[in-house]
Amino acid sequence: MLGDVLKVIKKSDAVLEIVDSREPDLTRSKKIENIVKKEGKGLLIVINKGDLVPREVLEKWKRYIEKEDRIKTVYISATSHLGTKILRNAIKEVLKGNEGTICLVGYPKTGKSSIINALKGRHSASTSAHPMAYGYTKTIQKFKVDSKIYAWDTPGIIPPDGSPLERAIRGQAVEKIEDPVKVALLLIDRIEKFDKNALKSAYKLDYSDGLDLLQKIAIKRGWFYKKDKEPLIEEAARQLIRDYHEGKIIYFTLPPSESNDENKSSNI
Ligand SMILES: Nc1nc2c(ncn2[C@@H]2O[C@H](COP(=O)(O)OP(=O)(O)OP(=O)(O)O)[C@@H](O)[C@H]2O)c(=O)[nH]1
Numbered sequence: 001m002l003g004d005v006l007k008v009i010k011k012s013d014a015v016l017e018i019v020d021s022r023e024p025d026l027t028r029s030k031k032i033e034n035i036v037k038k039e040g041k042g043l044l045i046v047i048n049k050g051d052l053v054p055r056e057v058l059e060k061w062k063r064y065i066e067k068e069d070r071i072k073t074v075y076i077s078a079t080s081h082l083g084t085k086i087l088r089n090a091i092k093e094v095l096k097g098n099e100g101t102i103c104l105v106g107y108p109k110t111g112k113s114s115i116i117n118a119l120k121g122r123h124s125a126s127t128s129a130h131p132m133a134y135g136y137t138k139t140i141q142k143f144k145v146d147s148k149i150y151a152w153d154t155p156g157i158i159p160p161d162g163s164p165l166e167r168a169i170r171g172q173a174v175e176k177i178e179d180p181v182k183v184a185l186l187l188i189d190r191i192e193k194f195d196k197n198a199l200k201s202a203y204k205l206d207y208s209d210g211l212d213l214l215q216k217i218a219i220k221r222g223w224f225y226k227k228d229k230e231p232l233i234e235e236a237a238r239q240l241i242r243d244y245h246e247g248k249i250i251y252f253t254l255p256p257s258e259s260n261d262e263n264k265s266s267n268i
C-alpha cells in the first residue's frame with residue numbers, strides 16, 4: 001500500500017529513493033518523487049547495486065538525473081560497501097545539516113535493507129533504539145547513521161506497478177507472478193537487447209532461445225515433472241526472476257539521452 005510509504009515519508013525530514021543500477025529509469029517512481037516534493041522533504045536518489053554496472057554508466061545516470069530532474073543522485077554498492085561515505089555526505093546535504101531523520105523508499109529488492117546494513121556499519125555499536133508509539137502495539141525503531149542522523153528501520157516498499165515485465169523488474173515477488181514463464185521470456189528478451197551474453201555468462205549455458213534457456217536451467221538443476229520427466233520450466237522461470245532480483249544477472253541500460261549505438265558497441 002502506498003499509504004505506508006506516505007506515512008514514513010511524512011515522519012522524515014528527507015527521503016532516499018533506492019533504484020537498481022541496471023534499470024534506474026524503470027525502478028524510479030515518479031509518483032513517490034512527486035509526493036516527496038509536495039511534502040517539501042529533501043530527496044536523494046541512490047542508485048544501488050553499482051557493482052553490476054561500469055562506473056562511467058553510473059556517472060551518466062547520475063548526470064542525467066541531476067540535469068533533467070534536478071534531484072541529487074549518488075551511486076553505491078551496498079553489498080560491496082562502496083560509496084557509503086559519499087552517501088553519508090549526500091544525506092547531510094539533503095538534510096541541509098548534520099541532524100535529522102531519513103527514510104528509505106523504493107521498489108522491492110532494490111537493496112533498501114542492504115543499504116541500511118551498510119550505513120549501520122561502524123556505527124552499529126552505538127545504535128540506540130528510539131522506539132516510537134505506532135498504533136497500539138507496534139513500535140518502529142530508528143537507527144543511527146551519524147551522530148545526529150537517524151533512519152527509520154521500516155523502509156517504505158513501493159508496490160510494483162506497470163506491465164508484467166515492469167512489475168518483475170520492479171521486484172514483484174515471484175510467488176505472485178501468475179505466468180512466470182511468459183514473464184521470464186519477456187525479461188530474457190529485454191536483457192538480451194542490452195547484452196547478448198549476459199545470460200550465457202550468468203548461467204554458464206549455451207542456448208538457442210528463451211525457452212531453450214529455461215529448459216536447460218531446469219535440466220541443470222534436475223527439475224522435472226514427475227509424470228513425463230519433461231523439464232520444469234515454470235520453476236526455472238521463477239529462479240531466473242529471483243536471480244535477477246538478487247543481482248546475479250549483469251547488464252546495463254543507458255539514460256534516454258545516450259544513443260543506442262553506444263550501448264551496442266560497448267562490450268563491458
Ligand atoms: N550485486 C549487488 N546485490 C545487491 C546489492 N544490494 C542488495 N543486493 C541484493 O539484492 C537483493 C535484495 O536486497 P535487499 O537489501 O533485501 O533489498 P530490499 O530493497 O530491502 O528488499 P525488500 O525488503 O524485499 O523490498 C539481495 O539478494 C541482495 O543481496 C548491491 O549493492 N549489489
Ligand SMILES: [Mg+2]
Pocket residue numbers: 112113114155
Ligand atoms: Mg528489505
